[in-house]
Amino acid sequence: MSDVLxxxxxxxxxxxxxxxxxxxxxxxxxxxGINIExxxxxxxxxxxxSGSGKTTLGxxxxxxxxxxxxxxxxxxxxxxxxxxSLQGDELKDYRKRSQLIFQDPYAALSxxxxxxxxxxxxxxxxxxxxxxxxTDTRVREIADLCRLNLEHLRRFPHAxxxxxxxxxxxxxxxxxxxxxxxxxxxxxxxDVSIQADVLNLLNKIQRDSGITFLFISHDLSVIxxxxxxxxxxxxxxxxxxxxxxxxxxxxSHPYTKALLSAIPSLDPDVRGHAQRLEGEIPSPIxxxxxxxxxxxxxxxxxxxxxxVPEWREMSSGHHVACHFSEELA
Amino acid sequence: MTKPxxxxxxxxxxxxxxxxxxxxxxxxxxxxxxxxxxxxxxxSGSGKSVTAxxLMMLNAENSVYDESSxxxxxxxxxxxxxxxxxxxxxxxxxxxxxxxxxxQEPMASFAPALTIGDQMVEQLMIHSDMTAAEAKExxxxxxxxVGIPEPAQRFGQYAFEFSGGMRQxxxxxxALSTKPRLLIADEPTTALxxxxxxxxxxxxxxxxxxxHMSILFITHDLGVIxxxxxxxxxxxxxxxxxxxTVRQVINSPAHPYTRGLLNSxxxxxxxxxxxxxxxxxxxxxxxxxxxxxxxTRCVESGEIxxxxxxxxxxxxxxxxxxxxxxHLATQGDPA
Numbered sequence: 001m002s003d004v005l006x007x008x009x010x011x012x013x014x015x016x017x018x019x020x021x022x023x024x025x026x027x028x029x030x031x032x033g034i035n036i037e038x039x040x041x042x043x044x045x046x047x048x049x050s051g052s053g054k055t056t057l058g059x060x061x062x063x064x065x066x067x068x069x070x071x072x073x074x075x076x077x078x079x080x081x082x083x084x085s086l087q088g089d090e091l092k093d094y095r096k097r098s099q100l101i102f103q104d105p106y107a108a109l110s111x112x113x114x115x116x117x118x119x120x121x122x123x124x125x126x127x128x129x130x131x132x133x134x135t136d137t138r139v140r141e142i143a144d145l146c147r148l149n150l151e152h153l154r155r156f157p158h159a160x161x162x163x164x165x166x167x168x169x170x171x172x173x174x175x176x177x178x179x180x181x182x183x184x185x186x187x188x189x190x191d192v193s194i195q196a197d198v199l200n201l202l203n204k205i206q207r208d209s210g211i212t213f214l215f216i217s218h219d220l221s222v223i224x225x226x227x228x229x230x231x232x233x234x235x236x237x238x239x240x241x242x243x244x245x246x247x248x249x250x251x252s253h254p255y256t257k258a259l260l261s262a263i264p265s266l267d268p269d270v271r272g273h274a275q276r277l278e279g280e281i282p283s284p285i286x287x288x289x290x291x292x293x294x295x296x297x298x299x300x301x302x303x304x305x306x307x308v309p310e311w312r313e314m315s316s317g318h319h320v321a322c323h324f325s326e327e328l329a
Numbered sequence: 330m331t332k333p334x335x336x337x338x339x340x341x342x343x344x345x346x347x348x349x350x351x352x353x354x355x356x357x358x359x360x361x362x363x364x365x366x367x368x369x370x371x372x373s374g375s376g377k378s379v380t381a382x383x384l385m386m387l388n389a390e391n392s393v394y395d396e397s398s399x400x401x402x403x404x405x406x407x408x409x410x411x412x413x414x415x416x417x418x419x420x421x422x423x424x425x426x427x428x429x430x431x432x433q434e435p436m437a438s439f440a441p442a443l444t445i446g447d448q449m450v451e452q453l454m455i456h457s458d459m460t461a462a463e464a465k466e467x468x469x470x471x472x473x474x475v476g477i478p479e480p481a482q483r484f485g486q487y488a489f490e491f492s493g494g495m496r497q498x499x500x501x502x503x504a505l506s507t508k509p510r511l512l513i514a515d516e517p518t519t520a521l522x523x524x525x526x527x528x529x530x531x532x533x534x535x536x537x538x539x540x541h542m543s544i545l546f547i548t549h550d551l552g553v554i555x556x557x558x559x560x561x562x563x564x565x566x567x568x569x570x571x572x573x574t575v576r577q578v579i580n581s582p583a584h585p586y587t588r589g590l591l592n593s594x595x596x597x598x599x600x601x602x603x604x605x606x607x608x609x610x611x612x613x614x615x616x617x618x619x620x621x622x623x624x625t626r627c628v629e630s631g632e633i634x635x636x637x638x639x640x641x642x643x644x645x646x647x648x649x650x651x652x653x654x655x656h657l658a659t660q661g662d663p664a
Contacts, residue, residue: 049522050493161610162373191372191549196593196604218522225595225604245600262527263597264552268575271556276531277524280492 005040005180005212006061010070013053013060017285029284030056032236033070035311038180038229040076041210043203045227045244047220047259051281053236054216058182061214062098063091074098076179096126099173103185105165109157115168116153119143122176138175146171146201163194170201174211182214187222199226220259224248229317232256235292236284238311242318252314252325254297291322299324333360334510334543335384335402335411335428341395342383350393351614353379355567355622361511366537366544368558368575370551370590374611376567377547381513384411384545385423385430402427404510425456429504433516435496439488445472446484449503456507471502475532494525498532505536513545518553530557551590555579560650563587566611566622573651583653585629621656629657 013031020026030053038044048054059065061072063083072083074094081094102108109118119139122128129135143153146167157165166186173181183202187195203226206213217223223230224244231241232255240253251257258277265271279296282288288295294304301324309321342354354376361367369377382388384400400411404427414420422428432438440448449468453459459467465484472480475498488496497517504512514533518526534557537544546557554561554575561578563571563586571584582588589607596602609626612618618625624637633656642654 049524163610192551192590193372193593193607194610195606196595197606199595199604200606219595220523221595221597224597224600248597248600258524260597262523264527264530264550264556266552266555266579266591266594266596268555268579276527278528280494280525 003040004037005076006072006074007037008034008057008061008070008072010035011057011060011067011072012069013056013065014068015066026285029236029287030065031060032287034238036231036238036241038212038214040212041206042229043206043213043215043227045223045230046214046216046233047218047223047230048233049218049281051235051284052233053284054218054233055184057233058100058184058214058216061180062100062182063094064100074180092126096128096176097178098180098182099176099178101166101169101173101181101183101186104189105162105169106189108169109165111157114154114156115143115148115160118157118168119153119171119175122172126176128176142171142175145174145205161194162190163197166190166194166198167201170198170205174205178211180212180214182216184216185218186215188217188219195222202226219263221263232259235281235287237292237321238319239293239322240318240320242314246315246318250314250318252318252320253293253322254299255293258296258298299327331362332403334363334365334404335400336360337380337384338397338399338401339395340380340383340398340400342379342388342398343393343395344389345391345393348615352617353392353567353614354383355617357564357567357569359562359569359572361543361545363510363543364537364541365560366546366558368554368561369545369547369564370549370554370561371564372549372611374566374614375564376614377564378515380564381430381515381545381547384511384513385428386411386414386420387424387430402511421456425452425507425509427509428511428513429507429509430513430515431497431500431504431517433519435493435500435520436488438500439496441488444485444487445491445499445503446486449484449506452503453506467506468502471506472499475499475502475505475536476528477502493521494528497521497525497529501529501532501536505540505542508540509542511543511545513547515547516549517546519548519550526553533557551579551594563590566617567614568622568654569652570623570655571651571653573653577651583651583658584623584655585627585657586623589626589628621654633657 011031011034015028015030017026046054056065060067063086067084074081086094116139120135123135129138148167187198215227227244230244230247231238234255240256277296282295290306291304291309294300303323309323311319311321313319338358340354340357343350343352357380371377394412402409402411411423446468450461450464453464469480469484472483477483477495477498518529548554558575561575562569565586571587582591592605595604607626612625620639621637621642630637636656642656644652644654645659646652
């Protein structure tokens with residue numbers, strides 16, 4: 001396929017820990033053997049519990065986390081970069097093309113800079129504008145796009161509510177004209193009505209400007225509403241990926257099923273139907289052998305404890321890593 | 330009808346600040362019956378936590394309760410006027426005795442330098458005449474009860490050695506070990522993953538049945554409310570705008586704000602449904618709108634917008650138990 005913007009081939013991210021006594025150095029296997037392709041102009045969702053490696057994967061795609069094995073290839077109309085070996089001017093150029101929106105809008109903005117300075121900083125650092133007038137024009141354009149008032153630009157972040165701050169973060173990410181944005185839990189800290197507002201804004205930006213989004217969230221209902229394509233992650237591996245509609249209608253992995261049923265239903269008459277997932281996510285230092293989900297899977301059998309499930313295609317665009325998907329679907 | 334366990338009447342609470350008195354809670358009244366789960370919903374800044382903290386007199390020094398405010402706690406046929414309890418000795422009944430509280434961020438609510446066990450034993454010894462050994466036994470049993478594996482070993486560990494879900498379980502164990510009649514749960518699942526959230530909700534439901542305890546469940550997630558609460562109170566900028574049974578409020582919301590909250594939720598059974606946010610942001614409590622506090626963001630006022638701007642809506646009772654403070658409801662407008 002030619003219209004893939006960024007692709008990970010067998011990507012692994014490992015963080016070595018300091019040695020405890022003798023023996024091998026323990027390694028946190030945050031991402032292991034990841035294969036994903038994100039198409040140009042798509043809204044790609046990545047879902048999973050805390051500790052599943054979503055953020056690490058997102059950062060590896062931005063070359064903000066070390067790539068231990070495998071490769072990440074970025075291709076747009078102008079350039080092709082292999083992120084593993086990217087450095088110097090090329091890396092600087094990639095920083096213009098890719099941006100990150102953080103989770104917590106209270107921590108992401110410097111309290112000592114005005115909103116105008118926060119949004120203008122990437123322009124100045126990257127040398128994208130040559131004069132102050134040009135910078136101001138660009139800041140105003142972006143602020144307008146993110147529905148920030150011009151009078152807001154002179155204020156400091158403390159004067160703003162959570163939703164407004166998140167819009168400032170979005171403006172800062174957009175100002176360098178990126179092609180690829182990683183939004184890491186960008187609505188998790190917001191109230192529902194503000195969350196809806198920010199999601200609508202992100203969707204509008206994607207439609208109008210064709211920017212490709214990698215949207216990381218732990219909330220499947222948010223993912224379902226915004227993304228075209230979803231990948232489900234568990235303990236450093238992708239366990240299922242499919243176009244959104246397919247993932248919800250033909251759920252094939254027991255973990256995806258459990259995540260879906262854990263979302264509290266809005267219907268007070270439907271109580272206690274959650275398929276409860278026992279226990280918690282194991283440590284990525286010492287993942288269970290075989291299928292990594294076997295310790296919590298309600299359908300686990302002998303085979304799951306010894307044999308690593310293959311990453312296989314169920315139907316067009318729908319991949320899953322489970323021995324027993326046919327029986328589940 | 331049995332006597333309510335706790336009855337809040339005309340609670341008005343202001344904070345003394347440099348910019349003058351800020352109204353945080355305005356004329357709020359509600360009852361919680363024994364064994365009932367009341368869900369309190371609203372955005373950040375709507376006054377949910379401040380209301381809950383009033384029940385335990387935990388609000389900061391600069392808080393001023395209005396003269397007319399009254400909170401009555403009724404335990405074992407004895408009535409306590411909560412707001413008149415001034416001395417710490419007298420406050421023991423509302424602080425860990427008959428009322429316990431669990432907080433949103435379990436890491437911040439445990440002391441980091443004491444073991445979980447020490448903290449559980451300490452409060453048990455204050456609230457009962459147990460010896461340290463008995464208290465330890467009860468604590469370990471409680472930890473086991475909330476589903477913490479190897480409780481005896483966990484008893485000697487520190488909060489940082491627990492995962493988020495385990496910490497929240499330990500918090501629940503600690504809050505319940507004194508056998509309170511009312512548990513205040515302030516966003517207990519907001520910081521947890523959905524799978525762990527489902528486990529904690531399940532646990533809390535089991536415990537309500539077992540101990541016949543009442544819960545004041547504070548959250549901004551209407552899905553969590555639908556799964557846990559018997560009755561719901563919706564709060565906006567310090568006012569209660571709607572109260573009713575969970576079915577009434579979720580299935581036929583009568584206040585435009587409640588409808589707005591429901592419309593902004595992503596729904597799994599209808600992926601095409603657009604997300605409709607409530608426009609704008611919650612106003613500053615320093616600058617409370619006149620008339621109906623919600624009029625600045627209300628999209629439904631239409632022709633009667635003038636009335637909403639000037640007149641404060643009164644509580645109207647739709648049918649038994651369903652109350653709403655909105656001019657549209659009084660007009661018999663099909664809601």
